[in-house]
Amino acid sequence: MHLTTKRFQEVINQPSRKFSWSGKLYLRDGETIDFTDKEILKGTGYIQRSCSGSSELELGSVYASEFGLSLFTNMDRYRLERAQISLRYHLHFDDGNQESIPMGIFEVSEANRSKKRLELKGYDFMLRFDRPISISETFGTAFELLTFICERCRVQLGMSEAQVLILPNGTEMLSIYPEHDIETYRDLLHYLASTLGSVALIDRYGRLVLKQYGITPVTLIEAKHRFDSSVSDFKTYYTAINSTNMKTKLAEYYALEQDTGLTMNLGVNPFMQLGLTEKRERMCQRLLEAVSQISYTPFDATTIGNPSLDPADMIVHLYEREAVQGLITNIEYKINGKHRISGVGKNPNYAQSKSKHDKNLVGILNKIESEHLIVHSYSNSKAFDLSTEEIPIIRIDFASDKETEALFNASILLDVRTSTVENKKQVSLLPITSGSDPPVESIMYEMIEEKEVPTKVIVTFILNHERIDYHVPIETYSNGQHVLNLFHPLSNLQEKTMNSFSVMMCLESGNVHIEKDHAIAAISGQSLGTTEVWDGKLEMTEWWSKVTLNQGMLYQRKLLEGFQIGLHQPQANIFDESVSRYVPNGLALRGWKESVSTEVENV
Structure with a gap:
């Protein structure tokens, strides 16, 4: 939950409140354009954030947030290429003051022009991590690896070293083995967040943060705050984890003494393969401790909206004086409209019998047959x-x-x-002198x-x-x-x-x-x-030296020059041409005559 004042939380839950939205466009040429509610087409603005899938809770998720809106503006949509946009929510108090909170920084991916408006759509900086990774092996602390990933992908890290150390396995020295399926920095971030028992998010200031699922409620949502809602008749909780060991090719099973809940499948994590067996067991036990603290009831609700809520926040719903805890996994802010929040989860009563083997991961590894260098x-x-x-x-x-x-x-x-x-x-x-000579100056x-x-x-x-x-x-x-x-x-x-x-x-x-x-x-x-057949593409590099105008050329008041690039079918030609050129003020260039012969050679 975004940090706000106590007054903000009191006013945001009132039946009637006054608020507004605003934003800024940062164009690639350095220009900044401000806009307010007046320029936003009603019903078109939204922000979507997620930290899990559509059916089950996940660790290590790396979902990108999305925004969309339509502006009344005559701006050329091509100027918005690689532009950024920031949005803010303003809550107005009765005394004339207001409190503003950021709602995120996004990069514009689509800009479509209609007759009177400009439709924008984009995502946050999580997409910057979709870059091919250039390493196959690495090691370091969790903070060092997070710093490395952010520097390579040009995203600011929004956590201090102390905040990383308190995460599960945050004090461990981590390393990855060379045989893994990591293709991008986003994959690397996924496995790192999973190792630390958290999810990866881009915060409201455009920084990367790792966040654990909340276990303490941050706000209360009463019936008067909801338009509609649905709540499950079961609680989702975890009492075991499943992690595949690549050395033994088995999915190892770690559980509490009272193993009556769900099992969270961690799959194959490259950060948990190297090292002693005791280290792997220690890391898995820490993840089990973190996961076993999660307990909530899945829900889906449309509310009047609290823009300070974030994914992975624990909230409380009040149903006929009964408090029901819910974990937000998906949230959609409607600009000047209703907000929709939901928390997904499975029913432990219908969970299949647990096994120490994961059918999707256990088996023989696909080995690439050796080939010539x-x-x-x-x-x-x-x-x-x-x-x-x-x-x-x-x-x-x-x-x-x-x-x-x-x-x-x-x-x-x-x-x-x-x-x-x-x-x-x-x-x-x-100067050189004898002993009897008087002293001289240097x-x-x-x-x-x-x-x-x-x-x-x-x-x-x-x-x-x-x-x-x-x-x-x-x-x-x-x-x-x-x-x-x-x-x-x-x-x-x-x-x-x-x-x-x-x-x-x-x-x-x-x-x-x-x-x-x-x-x-x-x-x-x-x-x-070997290289494929030529695809018809030519690549050329040319340097043009600076042209210096002398005084004689200044007599020509209009100096035009250009060149064209195109395809020409060569033909055998012989031509003879004489050219004479006259310029103003009685000056004439001497005529010249040039003979050129060209031939076509079959290659």
Whole structure:
């Protein structure tokens, strides 16, 4: 539940209250646009948040929140590409004051224009974690792993180290084994949240937080606060967990002495596979302690609305003076409308008999048969002179027949010519005299010393047209010849796809020359197929030098120039053409005559 004042909670539960909504649009060009209730089409605004599925409680869920609304505006919808929107709820008090709470920050994914309004739809920052993961093994504390995930996906972490340590298994050193099914950072976040007995959410400020299911009610919802509701006739509670051990290929069963409730299936968790058997048992027992504290009654209700409520909050419904606890797993805020909250859960009385084997997870692991190691090599066919602008030095296109991994290695011979700067300094010298000569004053001389400025080479990797900005090698060289060695792992290569890996290089100062065949590289791995047939796509890189206008060209008051790119069927032509051009003020350019011969060669 979002932290509010006591006065806010008193007024929000009154039969009559005055409130309003507002928001801000943050465009990619830096412009900020404010809007209020007047610009929102009535009945179109909503915010949906979830922390579990539609039938059963889950641990480690990573659901994204969604928003949608229509604005009366003439704004060009194309300006909203990659835009962000923040929404706020304002509760007005009788004395004229108001209390505002944030309702979330979202990224616009769809913007559709109708005649008079702009329809927007988007999701919170949870989708940023849908990036292919570049590692196969890692270890660290839970806080270190959360920080690592947030830095890679550019999402702020909304928890301190102390808040992570109090979570179940928050003090354990965690690691993952290389054979796992983690493909994205969102998968990694799912397993990490499950290990910590919590769910992953993006809070109202756009930060990642891990939250445990609430066990203490945060508010009371009476009959006068509900429009309609339905409550189950059973309580959902857990007395056991099921976790699969990949070493033994068995689903281990941990339960309380009074095992009468549901069993929460944790499946295969890569963070709970390595280490001693005692460590795995200790971690599972902590999760069992956390899960066994959950007890609630599933429900579904439409209420007058309390925007401070969040998923995973425990609330109390009052039915004919009977207090019934409910756990919110899904909540939908209607802008200027009703709010709908629900809590899903299964009936322990109809739960199937528990077994130590999970039919979905127990069995033989699918092993990939060994294959030959395939190497795609590269060597530069022309020389390069590096500058302050990035230029592609290496590019390798390759196909992956299966989901696989590969390694990139390169060795580049650099001919470095550093620049120098003059350093002037004053030096005091005494002339040579004999002992009988009278003392003389020192003579000041100005000395000029040339100081070498080291050359810094910056390397950027690009995989499938996406810059790898978390690993940018930088090397500093002195004058002479040097060897630059590069390495980068290529993880989660998709099945039956073409891949492209490029190396871009630039300088901060100095000059670097790479001779022909001095940049050699290779990508090696299994299940790497040969390149497919040409698909008709051309990729070109061209540099245009600056055009300097001299005084003679200024006589031409209108200087127009352009170029076109297109397909042309070559034909054998021989032509002879004479061109003369005259310009104002009596100046004439000499006519010239040029003969060009072209021929078509069959390839």
